[in-house]
Amino acid sequence: MALISIKNLTVEQRLKAVSLELNRGELLGLIGANGAGKSTLLHAIAGLQSTTGDIAIEDRRLDTIPPHERARLIGIQPQAVSSAWALTVTDIVALGRMPWGDEDQAAIDRAIERAGIDEFRDRNIDHLSGGERARVWLARVLAGEPQLLLADEPIASLDIHYQLAVMEVLKNYSREEKGVIVAIHDLSLAARFCDRLCLLNKGELIALGTPKEVLTEERLSTAYGIPVDIDLDRDPPVVLPR
Amino acid sequence: MGRLIRLIETYLTPLLVFALLLVASVSLSFGSTASVSIFGGISDWLQGETTQAALIIGEIRLPRTLLALIIGAALGLSGAALQGLLRNPLAEPGLVGASQGAALGAATVFYYGVFAGLGTLATAVAGLLGAAAALLFMLLLAGSGRPALVIMAGLAISTVAGAALAVVLNFAPNPYAMQELVFWLMGSVSNRGLDSLIILFPALIIGSALILSQRRLLAALSLGEKVAESLGQSVKKGSHIIVLGTACLIGASVSVAGTIGFVGLLVPHMLRPFVGHRPDRLLIPAALLGAILVCVADIAVRAMPFGQELKLGVLTSLIGAPFFVWLVWKERKRWL
Incomplete structure (x- = not known):
């Protein structure tokens, strides 16, 4: 049985009849130009x-699953997250436990x-660099231990x-019998890490x-309107604009 | 410094409760008649005796102290709730239009006897409706929690409410009524009597309960609406509950004491370092510190040697406005 199956998913003016399935243990990459519908799909x-x-x-x-249960099953890291307050890293990660109603220290x-x-778990988020913050947002989603993890351009x-x-x-997380869908612009990394890819163009798969x-x-x-060079037999694979 | 902050963090609520009791007893023992025993006065007053102590404590100082505490708690809590909801450190009942909306509602009732059937509750209900309408219009106009938009929308709604209030003042039935209204708008807790508590106390309980029920939403909103929604929170419903709770608090306090500005702005800022900047843990300490600050300000007002009493709302604005200027300066440095 597929972990998630999507049939004829349509969002007015953004997505047209998208259908796909994702199995446990799989990392799926969503690729496509800006505005192709990746974030909308997530x-x-x-x-x-x-x-x-x-x-x-x-x-x-x-749509039959109550919100808090849905939140336990599916975790999402939206694009461009920011914290309004100078919370500590641990407090932010603990927010990921909210759907479970606990602050499970082990998780x-x-x-x-x-x-x-770990090295900056007690620091305040506003004292961290962009790269450090990105990993904090990811840890926040991981703390909920969702069956399906969605990450929008992480x-x-x-x-x-x-x-x-x-x-x-993300790859390791998918290997724990979970599903991961990641929206990604870097096609070389997409080719290197993702088990399957889903290419969107103007809202269509x-x-x-x-x-x-x-x-x-x-x-x-x-999809991108420019010629590209592709060498998937190299290790690691390379996809570059020409 | 870090250790001191952590120590205060651990004992914050007990410390604030202790300070509140201390300030309340100073407020009860402070007045033009020096030697009045607080406990003697209260016990005489409770037994219905008409000694001098009973009258001074029971009829004058106790209502004034309780009002200052309750209104301060309402203002501190609503400031913390609004800042959390809007993810904006500049949000404050007076800056997002709530106070002006409440003042407009209450003033209209004051003059024109709308809701006459409700008796003494009429101004409070009108204040609540005014505050709720102003907040909802502000949220609608701002469309999101973005700081600049919230402040602009708040300014717009305040301006509209202010203009309507000017119309009400313009058509005041007589000059005395106008003077009374202007003084009331400046904000004060003197000469209000214990009757006002019948309105204020339930409003504080209901408003606080509504806001505290959304603690988790406020925590989740730290990372934005999308994250909060994805964590299973109902952002729309929860926001409405917080707005209603805030409207309860602001509507009732403004209808009783007029506009006492900047308490809701100041208090959360003073406390944030001691609660790990968490909007959910800020709420109860903000209510306590708000109560303390307004009570202290009221004692200061009473202690001033002027012939005519400086209004409490004027004093809080004198202290709060420079703080607001400093906050804008701090924000500016972040962007430049």
């Missing part, structure tokens, strides 16, 4: 967006360790070291499959 799956069509998580329709510690932020503002570190965290199946010159130049 918000729809997280229940933050009114939609038409069906979303089911392990055969339960998403919080696990999340902090997975995201590699590596957008990171240096190459932390881009790899965050993608490793134009390709879904393994990186080899999806990352073709023809498709990418349709």
Whole structure:
């Protein structure tokens, strides 16, 4: 049984009849140009967006699941999160436990360790760099230990070291029999880490499959409007604008 | 310094409760008649005796002290709730239009006897409706919690309410009524009598209960509306409950004591370092510190040697306005 199955998901003017399935243990990359509908799709799956069509998580329709239970099953890291207050890192990570109504220290510690932020767990968020903050937001989602983790461009503002570190965290999380969907702009990293890719163009799903199946010159130049060089046989694989 | 902050953090609520009791007893023992026993006065008054002590404590100082405490608690709590809800350190009942809305509602009733059937409750109900309407319009106009937009929307709503209030003043039935209204608007807790507590006390309980029921939402909103929603919180419903709770607090306090500004702005800022900046843990300490500050300000007002009493609201504005200027300066440095 698929962890999540989406059929004919439509959001007015943003998504057109998107259908896809995700299995446990899988890391799915959402790729596409700006405005292609990646964030809208993630918000729809997280229940933050009114939609038409069906979303089911392990055969339960998403719209029949009460909000706090949905929040236990699905965690999302939205794009461009910020904290209004100078909270400590541990307090922010603990917010991820809210759907469970507890402050389970073991889960919080696990999340902090997975995201590699133990050294500054007692610092205030406003004293951290962009790269450090990005890992705190990720730890916040990990603390909820959701079955399905959605991350909207989690590596957008990171240096190459932390881009790899965050993608490793997401990959490892998916290997614990969880599902992960990540919206990502870096196609080389998408090819390197994701089990499957979903290419969106102007709200339509134009390709879904393994990186080899999806990352073709023809498709990418349709989606991005520029020619690209693709070498998936290299290790690591490389996809660059020409 | 860090250790001192942590020590205060651990014992914050007991410390504030102790300070509140201390300030309240100073307020009860402070007045033009020097040697009045507080406990003797209270016990005489409770037994219905008409000794001098009973009259001074029971009829004058006790109502004034209780009013100052309750109104301060209401203002401190609503400031903390609004700042948490709007994720904006500049939010304050007076700056987001709530106080002006409440004043407009209460003033209209004052003059024109709307809701006459409600008797003494009429001004409080009108204040509540005015505050709630102003807050809802502000939220609608701002459309989000972005600091600049909230302040602009608050300014717009305050201006509209202020203009309408000017119309009410303009058509005052007689000059005395106008003078009375202007003095009332300046904010004071003197000569209010224990009757006002019948309105204020339930408003404080209901307003606080509504706001405290949304503690978790306030915590989740630290990271924005999307994160809060994804954590299973109902942002829309919860925001409405917080607005209603704040309107209860502001509407009732303004209808009884006029506008006492800047308490709601100041108090959360003073406390934030001692609660780890958490908006949910800020609420109860903010109510306690608000009560303490307004009571201290009222004692200061009584202690001033002027012939005519400086209004409490004028004093809090004199202290609070420079603080607001400093906050803007601090924000400016963040952006430049």
